[in-house]
Amino acid sequence: MKKKNRNVVLLFSILWSISTQAQSVLDIGFGSSQQDDIAIQVNYSKPLTPKFTVGIQYQYGMPNYRFISGITFKDKGYSTAISAPLLFKINSDNKLQLKLLLKPAVRFQGVKPEETNNVNGDYKTTALMFESGLILNIPFNNKLNIQSGVTFPIIYEVVPTALFENQTTLLHAGVNYKIANNLRVFFNGNMGSSWGASGDSQKFSWSGQMGISWNIKSSNSKPINSIIVNYF
Amino acid sequence: MKYIFIILASIFFSASNTYSQSNKIGWFITPEIGVMILENGVSKTVGASLGLKVWKNRLKIGIYTYGCPGPLNPQTYTIEAANGQSYKGSTTLTVRADQLSFGLLLAPTFKIKKWNFDIPINIGTMGAGFYFTGDDRVTPDGDRVSVWENKLMDSKDAGFGSYLEAGIRAFIPSNNENIQFGAGLHFTTVKDWSTYYDPSGEFYNNKLRFSLFVNFGSRNDS
Numbered sequence: 001m002k003k004k005n006r007n008v009v010l011l012f013s014i015l016w017s018i019s020t021q022a023q024s025v026l027d028i029g030f031g032s033s034q035q036d037d038i039a040i041q042v043n044y045s046k047p048l049t050p051k052f053t054v055g056i057q058y059q060y061g062m063p064n065y066r067f068i069s070g071i072t073f074k075d076k077g078y079s080t081a082i083s084a085p086l087l088f089k090i091n092s093d094n095k096l097q098l099k100l101l102l103k104p105a106v107r108f109q110g111v112k113p114e115e116t117n118n119v120n121g122d123y124k125t126t127a128l129m130f131e132s133g134l135i136l137n138i139p140f141n142n143k144l145n146i147q148s149g150v151t152f153p154i155i156y157e158v159v160p161t162a163l164f165e166n167q168t169t170l171l172h173a174g175v176n177y178k179i180a181n182n183l184r185v186f187f188n189g190n191m192g193s194s195w196g197a198s199g200d201s202q203k204f205s206w207s208g209q210m211g212i213s214w215n216i217k218s219s220n221s222k223p224i225n226s227i228i229v230n231y232f
Numbered sequence: 233m234k235y236i237f238i239i240l241a242s243i244f245f246s247a248s249n250t251y252s253q254s255n256k257i258g259w260f261i262t263p264e265i266g267v268m269i270l271e272n273g274v275s276k277t278v279g280a281s282l283g284l285k286v287w288k289n290r291l292k293i294g295i296y297t298y299g300c301p302g303p304l305n306p307q308t309y310t311i312e313a314a315n316g317q318s319y320k321g322s323t324t325l326t327v328r329a330d331q332l333s334f335g336l337l338l339a340p341t342f343k344i345k346k347w348n349f350d351i352p353i354n355i356g357t358m359g360a361g362f363y364f365t366g367d368d369r370v371t372p373d374g375d376r377v378s379v380w381e382n383k384l385m386d387s388k389d390a391g392f393g394s395y396l397e398a399g400i401r402a403f404i405p406s407n408n409e410n411i412q413f414g415a416g417l418h419f420t421t422v423k424d425w426s427t428y429y430d431p432s433g434e435f436y437n438n439k440l441r442f443s444l445f446v447n448f449g450s451r452n453d454s
Contacts, residue, residue: 096449136448193279200376
């Protein structure tokens with residue numbers, strides 16, 4: 001656990017040093033999902049050009065319903081994921097902004113042997129994940145910003161077995177609201193049909209989350225186009 | 233599916249440039265919820281269509297995917313296990329239905345007064361089957377539940393088939409042409425899909441489906 005705490009501190013330190021150089025957005029949120037009773041995530045994103053934003057995201061979840069090698073563990077163990085979301089602005093029409101999301105990620109999960117009825121001896125897992133999709137950003141007014149979109153996250157377990165764990169069609173809905181200069185609150189939700197692992201894994205996914213977005217080093221708090229953060 | 237999306241995204245990139253120059257190619261994203269009328273009730277659906285609008289917005293080309301996920305549809309069905317087998321002491325299996333469709337979309341559009349309509353025709357692959365739910369997903373020997381489902385349902389607990397769907401969607405007039413709510417009526421046919429529970433393959437075949445959606449997209453002013 002101490003090692004995990006050190007990793008979180010290290011991650012924050014890196015993010016903080018980067019954030020001193022240019023305008024960027026820091027999202028801190030928590031929520032619940034089909035997979036996790038409670039999960040927290042920290043997301044840092046920075047526009048490199050007017051059309052391209054890069055980010056890094058850390059997520060830690062307390063599992064509700066997850067899988068190792070296609071076998072369920074419930075209300076036990078841990079799940080953590082690190083991802084690098086990339087957002088490309090590909091079109092604007094009136095106030096509607098269309099963005100392409102590409103999000104590679106790696107996920108680690110684990111559970112104590114006595115906490116699962118798994119008989120094959122697999123108690124830790126590593127998975128590669130990739131989410132692609134289209135995200136819409138709709139500035140409603142100076143304070144309110146609405147988001148929607150459709151994405152297709154894929155999870156592929158690589159350790160201990162090579163297993164196509166899950167694919168989902170996720171529908172997104174979200175809002176963020178300016179509460180102070182450079183500071184917004186956000187509420188996001190998503191849901192969609194899932195399949196994978198010969199039917200052993202999720203058949204439906206959902207998540208809801210809320211948090212704050214801090215627009216770093218900007219005197220003018222524009223509608224935040226931060227990267228939608230998901231649970232897997 | 234991943235490659236189809238990447239190809240589509242590439243087309244989006246080039247289309248967005250074309251759109252900004254000539255305003256002749258547009259785009260749309262349409263998340264939806266709905267219900268499908270089945271033999272023994274209704275099944276809730278969730279899905280989306282997305283793609284490009286071409287030919288001065290007279291034709292939509294893209295992908296259309298929707299599913300009847302089991303967790304949204306808790307109705308269960310019972311069937312005797314294959315070959316006299318039993319599961320947790322019972323020869324009767326209690327299962328739930330689950331379905332997912334993914335296909336290509338072609339949708340001619342037309343307008344009557346202020347109302348926009350399209351005729352979505354989608355063709356693709358449907359995967360669907362029947363699965364254990366609740367405590368039955370914890371198997372007696374700790375093995376994967378799909379192993380038991382295969383064994384007890386003669387390796388036909390689920391399957392893939394092809395589907396063709398046609399319908400009509402109406403888009404409610406809106407002051408903001410970028411965002412429109414609407415409703416659709418669809419008719420689905422399924423080929424070459426059958427399971428142990430439903431050897432006839434009629435469970436999802438020749439069924440009506442209703443959808444409610446919100447459509448985001450470029451304006452139809454070209």
